[in-house]
Amino acid sequence: MTHAASLPLDLHQWVARHVTGMDTAAVTDASWPRGDSRVWRVRADHGEVFVKLYPSTEKYEREVKGCEHATRALAAGEAPRLLARTPQLPAVVLSALPGRVVRGLPLEQAEEQNVHRLAGSLLRRWHDTPEPISDLEHQRIMAAVTAQADEAAMILDRIGDQLSPAEQDLVRSAAHNLPRLAQSLPLAYRHGDYSPRNWLWDPEPTPGHHGLIDFEESAPGLAVEDLVWLCGAAWPTRPDLRDAFLTGYDRPLSSTEQHALVLLTARLGVSYLNTGLTKTDTVLMDRGRTVLEHMVRALH
Incomplete structure (x- = not known):
């Protein structure tokens, strides 16, 4: 179940620079109850996006490479688009997809x-x-x-x-x-x-x-x-x-x-x-x- 949650300060500042019209009051925790990656659903001007914070550079790099592979392999809307990324945190912003x-x-x-x-x-x-x-x-x-x-x-x-x-x-x-x-x-x-x-x-x-x-x-x-x-x-x-x-x-x-x-x-x-x-x-x-x-x- 998702619940209201704030982004860590450094992540919030980075997301705010890349997501137009970010609604700080509409951030929900979308992480799995197990696993060590952290995921948030964020409302913005153009709809919802997902923000992921990774426990390691390796997982971040795999996510980025996977998104690039998906762009070549799959049709539009079958996988998230990579909207922003930073290896320093490491974190990404991904587009939302239809469905559950x-x-x-x-x-x-x-x-x-x-x-x-x-x-x-x-x-x-x-x-x-x-x-x-x-x-x-x-x-x-x-x-x-x-x-x-x-x-x-x-x-x-x-x-x-x-x-x-x-x-x-x-x-x-x-x-x-x-x-x-x-x-x-x-x-x-x-x-x-x-x-x-x-x-x-x-x-x-x-x-x-x-x-x-x-x-x-x-x-x-x-x-x-x-x-x-x-x-x-x-x-x-x-x-x-x-x-x-x-x-x-x-x-x-x-x-x-x-x-x-x-x-x-x-x-x-x-x-x-x-x-x-x-x-x-x-x-x-x-x-x-x-x-x-x-x-x-x-x-x-």
Whole structure:
């Protein structure tokens, strides 16, 4: 829920120089309850804008690069426009988009399927718009996948006795096979957090308008990584949404991509479980166990 909030003084002074007719009495906190970025909705002469303050220069730079990528990849109104930026704070001012955040919206089944189909179409255009990937960047991508594999191996050693034999085999496969599979997987500029909390939906224009926000995790990587959240949280219980999304994406996943997707999602699930056990967090424990159970079934 949003509530009235004032901008920090230095941020307020910078925004006032870049946003005409800024209404200081109409500033609301639009931050997620978790996460370390801070977001405000600000009313101005030409409508609403969003102001984001980042915890690191890296996240700021990713947001800026993501906005620039979106301008090339997506249609007008599908992503925020970058209205102002400053690396010194670091902060940006972004245009507002129509619609509401999809997560938690009460959608009828057919409408929800349409949202996921449009989300698939948008991601395909996002992925198909190339960004140069240097040799150093390619090495970083492969090192990141190896780090995920190493994490799976470490967790298996730590909590293997908490897993069923089939789950142990699955996590062991992730540890052993992900680096090899990654060598032959398509690379793309990833959104990095492609899930309904970053999708916007406006049902008014037929067949509806889908938008995308939040680019601070965007970076080159494995294209299939953008499907991990959906594979773990949405598709196991809603195969209709998987079908709708992949219809929109309009490219079948290769057998290698499907295998890697299951292993990447299993790695995430066992990471949830490990963190949940470490912190005695039952929500994370349940989430991790559910993901692992679903991924075991996905391989059979």
